[in-house]
Amino acid sequence: NAGVTQTPKFRVLKTGQSMTLLCAQDMNHEYMYWYRQDPGMGLRLIHYSVGEGTTAKGEVPDGYNVSRLKKQNFLLGLESAAPSQTSVYFCASRGRDGELFFGEGSRLTVL
Amino acid sequence: LAKTTQPISMDSYEGQEVNITCSHNNIATNDYITWYQQFPSQGPRFIIQGYKTKVTNEVASLFIPADRKSSTLSLPRVSLSDTAVYYCLVGDLMNTGFQKLVFGTGTRLLVSP
Numbered sequence: 126n127a128g129v130t131q132t133p134k135f136r137v138l139k140t141g142q143s144m145t146l147l148c149a150q151d152m153n154h155e156y157m158y159w160y161r162q163d164p165g166m167g168l169r170l171i172h173y174s175v176g177e178g179t180t181a182k183g184e185v186p187d188g189y190n191v192s193r194l195k196k197q198n199f200l201l202g203l204e205s206a207a208p209s210q211t212s213v214y215f216c217a218s219r220g221r222d223g224e225l226f227f228g229e230g231s232r233l234t235v236l
Numbered sequence: 237l238a239k240t241t242q243p244i245s246m247d248s249y250e251g252q253e254v255n256i257t258c259s260h261n262n263i264a265t266n267d268y269i270t271w272y273q274q275f276p277s278q279g280p281r282f283i284i285q286g287y288k289t290k291v292t293n294e295v296a297s298l299f300i301p302a303d304r305k306s307s308t309l310s311l312p313r314v315s316l317s318d319t320a321v322y323y324c325l326v327g328d329l330m331n332t333g334f335q336k337l338v339f340g341t342g343t344r345l346l347v348s349p
């Protein structure tokens with residue numbers, strides 16, 4: 126049972142480039158979340174989804190887009206990367222009992 | 237969504253009991269309280285969850301007073317491996333609707349020999 130898998134684990138971008146982070150879960154969870162964590166800081170919610178085809182904005186949505194075309198996948202896109210988006214990105218899914226399951230993180234550096 | 241306040245950091249020694257308190261003054265009737273642990277370079281992982289009074293599992297206890305405006309995570313006999321950041325999360329986790337799950341700043345626990 127893989128749980129929550131994030132791809133890629135590391136990526137370096139140049140300013141202005143675009144990329145997509147993939148989050149996949151195999152627990153049949155409805156709810157999925159994307160957080161970012163800057164060095165020494167807490168988790169900040171970017172976007173989230175309560176089911177296939179739905180998305181909603183979190184605390185810091187600007188500069189990011191998301192899609193949930195399939196229940197098991199939640200994609201986070203950066204259309205034009207900026208150095209301020211250098212961070213570690215965590216995806217999480219939540220079951221009906223409320224427990225969040227996190228992926229291992231995707232470390233993104235924007236030069 | 238209930239805002240949470242925790243101490244930024246705490247220090248302890250191996251073998252001691254550690255109590256981390258989280259304040260959530262505007263907790264709603266349907267909100268649950270959940271604690272997560274995060275090690276460096278890893279995603280947070282679930283520790284314990286409760287609604288009221290006391291909850292205990294194999295790793296921790298959670299104490300919630302009657303007014304539910306705060307909660308205390310208790311870690312018995314900590315070891316060096318308990319050095320981590322601990323987050324308190326408050327929300328209506330059973331809600332099937334849109335639910336932002338916003339983490340607070342967390343408490344950085346350092347356990348020394």
